[in-house]
Amino acid sequence: MGTHASFCKGTILRVFLSSSLLAIAVSLVPLSAQAQDAVPDGQEPPAQDGGATPPPAEDEDVIYVYGAALRGRVDAVQPPVLELDAEDIAAYGAGSIAELLEALGPQISSGRGRGGGGGPIILVNGVRISSFRELRSYPPEAIERTEVFTEEVAQQYGYSPDQRVVNIVLKSNFSSREIELEYGQPFDGGFSTQQVEGTYLRLAGQSRLNLNLEWQNSSPLTEGDRDILQADSQAPRIPGDPDPADFRTLVADTASLEGTVAWNTTLGAGTSLGLNASASRNDGLRLQGLDSVLLTDGAGNSVLRTFNVADPLAVDSRSTSYSAGASLNTDIGDWQITATADGTYGTSRTRTQARLDTLALVNAAAAGQLALDADLGQFADAGFDEAESDTYRIESLVTARTNPVRLPAGDVSLTLDAGYTGNGIDSRDTRNPLVVTELDRTRWSAGANASIPLTSRDEEFLGDVGNLSLNLQAGVDHLSDFGTLTDWSAGLTWGATDKLTFTATYVARDSAPSLTQLGGARITTPNVPIFDLTRGETVLVEVTSGGNPFLPAQSQSDWKFGVNWQLPFLENSSLQVEYFDNHSEDTTESFPLLTPAIEAAFADRVTRDATGRLTALDSSFVTFAEQDVRRLQVGLNLSGEIGAGRAAEAAAQGRGGPPAAAAPSAAPAPAAGAGQRGPGGGAGGFDPARFQQMRAQFCEAEPAALLELLNATLAASAAGETPPNGPDGQPLAIPPQMLQRLAGEDGRIDPERFAQIRERVCSAEAGQFAGRTGGQGGPPPGAGAGGPARGGGGGRGGRGGGGFGRFGGGPQDGTGRWFANLQYTYEIENTVLIADGLPLLDLLDGDALGGSSPRHTISLRGGVFKDGFGLFAFGNYRGASRIDGSGATGSTDLRFDDFATLSFRAFADLGQRTSLVEAVPFFEGTRISVGVDNVFDARQRVTDSTGAVPLRYQPFLIDPVGRRFEIEFRKLF
Known part of the structure; x- marks a missing residue:
């Protein structure tokens, strides 16, 4: 952000970015009601040095306000959405x-x-x-x-x-120890989920330490629990045979445990290092029914026998993962360098209960060696088929950012990047013991991105046009198995006004399929229900999934046009409209829904018996020749405050903060960043007592000693250590973020700047500021002694600004917040060409890949938070769609009705209920949350050409959970 000139009637206000404590005081001074139209003759404009140096001379008719760029902000020409x-x-x-x-x-x-x-x-x-x-x-x-x-x-x-x-x-400063307990289950019962999580976090300046341990568990839910009608109805069963629905899971039995540690620290001025590591284990067990065999009695009647109750067709899986990462950020001259590295090693094992030799059983029955009512449990266990895979991935990326050239419209932003990725996968399968898939890939990449300002209102260069910038990017990747791939993009961003921005971007990119898509372990799962559109029936099929080593590289070209309007009538509210046009060639996809068109294109993937009944399907990854997608997306974000707040109400009733003459004497102040409240406002409000203490520390101490003390405070904050007290023996009343803004690239305060700021602070009186705050005493965001007026709120007695006893850092003056976000997507086109010479599939007009494709989808989210109570609601809408059959005898169409779901979360910060905490101190820092998903228990209705619901699309098969509640207990210590 550069120097910004605003011309108001009677006075000129020039705003500089300045790393100075003057923001505590001078920025509280209201603008004069009288202003001039131009800079006085002969006066030189202040230096455009980012605000580091105040103007050499001052004019009594000019008010200079020094502020700082928001800490941690992203410097981008595109506004946030x-x-x-x-x-x-x-x-x-x-x-x-x-x-x-x-x-x-x-x-x-x-x-x-x-x-x-x-x-x-x-x-x-x-x-x-x-x-x-x-x-x-x-x-x-x-x-x-x-x-x-x-x-x-x-x-x-x-x-x-x-x-x-x-x-x-x-x-900048935060510390917490947290325990979270969570329990959930459907209203219809059948299974439950549990979660326990413990977290420790400490933030001290640039230093961070985080420890986390999380356990999750889910009990199983079977088709028998939901009375699912079974698809396998080839023949009547022997009375007394077990029901396979009790041995087929809708929700698997799962458990997981994960531990993470992350540490960040500073290595000196402008340099930080981050290290993190995690380990996890996931176990899952799902049941695919019982083994079965079709036998014939003496009269030639077919009878279905189910058996192996002791060993159902189970799929037992276990995966473990070990990860570690590092990041280094530093400044070298005018370059900001960021280097990251991350590595993961994982193993997975899947065991599938093998079927018995049903052919041998059929032959034994035909030879009279097996009676229909025989105890089939006598047959030996068929054992397990096992698939294993080991994967590793190492990726690193170095980016260097700078502003190499200054043009009349502003600084050019340049980013250079270089990266390396190495990954591999080894997979084995006992069904093919002689076949071991070993794939390894190395990828070297390099790229450059430049953002070039063309016009600028702030720089007064073709300002009538607005803010126009050009973005150019180019990259190259060299893959060991696919050779050299390229990508490039170009975009324009036009800030027509301060609140209206237009963007246009074109992207051309080549990419390779992942190693998992190429060489993932092939796993065969029995008894998977598949709806066969060709015959209009649901059958249990043996499905094989895994990688496909013959996948090609993909090319993609995208257009995107967008407009972002910051709404002038609501704070922090915006309307965004985006249009996307994507064309892809040789796209890699999961095997799609088995429609007649898909079966014709991939006939070798489908197995049918002599009657035409579907028995097996190879669902490994496939390639489509072309796909075209065009969509329009609209996003609306609204937010606002609820109530005027206790401070504003007090001011309206004449009960504002005490005048300067009545201000309390300088008393020991909490440590900077402790989240204390000023007498007239919320967290971060202007506190006359604290200002007087800061003024005393600035003006009564020997300047050289105070400068060294401030530098020592900066060093302690960077190292995560306790800062020294002020010259009066009390903690420094100077907020640490203000000290950080004073620091130069070497992490120390410039003596000349310190002398100038000390002179200004010592010449100011608290009364001249407190008397102009309208009784609320609150400085502009980012300027107050306690941090930002919105967003930096500490808590009741919070240690280190941690906000203990208070969740979310919300306002402490009684002001509430509300928000509403809506996103609507309209699919204009979605077509696929499987291969040259085949018909073009229109996914919005009856054709399908992974499922039906609605033209309209809506997502709506909204929430309110006030006085420690909150409610968050979210809803989703999916429009109607259809999938066409072949039109031949026995085939059917499928219609997917539109449907909507609504969910909510309600939560209460018990720590804000003073009487409750006094009665039960344990509730300090405690929050209770209750949520309900899918309040109206809605499920999409699917019907065939006759209006009936196919077995595969029974409501509980589409969504076995439905309406579900969840209770969460969370406590900060």
Whole structure:
């Protein structure tokens, strides 16, 4: 952000970016009601040095306000599509950053590409991290603010523009120990889920330490629990045979345990190091029914026997994963360097109960050696088929960012990146003991991204046009198994006004299928229900999944046009409209739904018996020749405050903060960042007593000694150590974020700047500021002694700014927050050409790949938070669609009705109920949450051409859980 000139009637206000304590005082002075139209003749404008040096001379008619760029902000020409401060985040009721991102849902997902919905890139304080595991368990109370940016910003950090960017700015000082217990189950019963999680977090300046241990468990749910009608009805069963529905799971029996440790520290001025590691284990058991055999009695009648109750057709899986990552951030000259490395090693093993030799049983029955009512349990266990795979992945990326050239419209931003990725997979299968798949790949990459300002209102260069910038990116990848692949993109961003921004981006990219798609272990699962559109029936099929070594590289070209309008009538509210046009060739996909067209294209993947009944399916990955997708996406983000707050109400009734003459004497103040409240406002409000203490520390101490003390405080904060007390023996009343803004690249305060600021602070009186705050005493965001007026709120008695006893850092003056987010997607085109010479499939007009494709989808989220109570609701709508059969005798169409779901979370911060805490101190720092998913127990209705529901699409097969409740207990210590 450069120097910004604003011309008001009567006076000129020039705003500088300045790392100075003057923001505590001078920025509280209201602008004069009288102003001039131009700079006085002969006066030189202040130096454009980012605000580091105040103007050499002052004019009594000019008010200079010094502020600082928001800590951790992303420097991008594209405005954020969503901004959340601490109060906004509190309204989501999330228990961790991972839960917060899940609650944000489609707002952080990209609409670019064939399927859209790609996950976001995560930044911390505006800097890349090695892995999301580094902070996913952080409590949301540790967040100062969150920003969501469009896909184009990803290129500035060395990524391709098909993911949105989420920048999480953490509080400078925060500490918490957290325990979270969670229980959930459907209203219909049948199974339950449990979760226990413990987290420790300490933030001290740039230093961070996080420990997390999480256990999750889910009991099984069977088709018998939901009275599912069975698909296998070839013949009547022998009376007394077990019901296979009791041995077929809708929800698998699973358990997982994961531990994570992450540590970040500073290595000196402008340099930080981060290390993290995790280990996890996941176990799962799902049942695929019972072994069965079709026997014939003496009269030639077929009878179905089910057996092996002791050993049902089970699929037992176990996977373990070990990961470690590192990140290094430093400045070299004018370059900001970020290097990350991340490695993962994983093993997986899948055991599938093998079938008995049913042919031998049939022959034994035909020879009279086996009676229909014989005890089939006498036959030996067939054992297990086992598939194993070992995978590893090592990836590193180095980015270097700088502003190499200054043009008339501003600075050019340049990002260079280079990376290495090595990964491999070894897979084995006992059904093919002589075949071992071993794939290894190395990938070297390099790229460059440049953002070039063309016009600028702030720089007064063709300002009538607005802010126009050009973004160019090019990259090259060399893969050991696919050779050299390239990508490039070009985009324009036009800020027509301060609130209206247009973007246009073109992306051309080649990419290779993953090693999992090429060489994943082939696993054969019995008794999988498949709806056969050709015959209009549901059958149990043996399905083989896994990799396909013959997949080619994919090429992709995308257009994106967008407009972002910051709504002028609501704070932090915006409307975003985006149009996507994607063309892909040689696309890799999972095997699609078995429609007549798909079967004709992949006839060798389908096995039928002599009667035409489907018996086996190879669902390994496939390639389509071309796919074209066009979609329109609209996002609306609204937010606002509820109530005027206790401070404003007090001011309206004439009960504002005490005048300066009545201000309490300077008393020992809590340590900077402790989250104390000023007498007239909420957290971060202007506190006359604290200002007087700061003024005394600045003005009564010997200047050289005080300067060294401030430098020692900065060094202690960077090292995560306890800072020294002030010259009066009391903790420094100077907020640490203000000290950080004073520091230069070497981490120390410039003596000349210190002398200038000391002179200004010592010449100011608290009364001249407190008397102009309207009784609320609150400075502008980022300027107050306690941190940002919105988003930095400490808690009741919070240690180190941690906000203990208070969730979300919400406002302490009684002001509440509300928000509403809506995203609507309209699919204009979605067509697929499987291969040259075959018909073009229209997925929006009866054809299908993985399932039906609705033209309309809507996601709606809303929440409110006030006085420690919150409610978060989210709903989803999916439009109607259909899948056409072949039209031949026996074939059928499928119609998928539109449907909507609504869910909510309600939560209460018991720590804010003073009487309750006094009666039961344990409730300090405690929050109780209750949630209900799918409130109306809605499920999509699927019918065939006759209006009947096929067995494969029974409501409980589509969604076995339905309406579900969840209770969460969370406590910060």
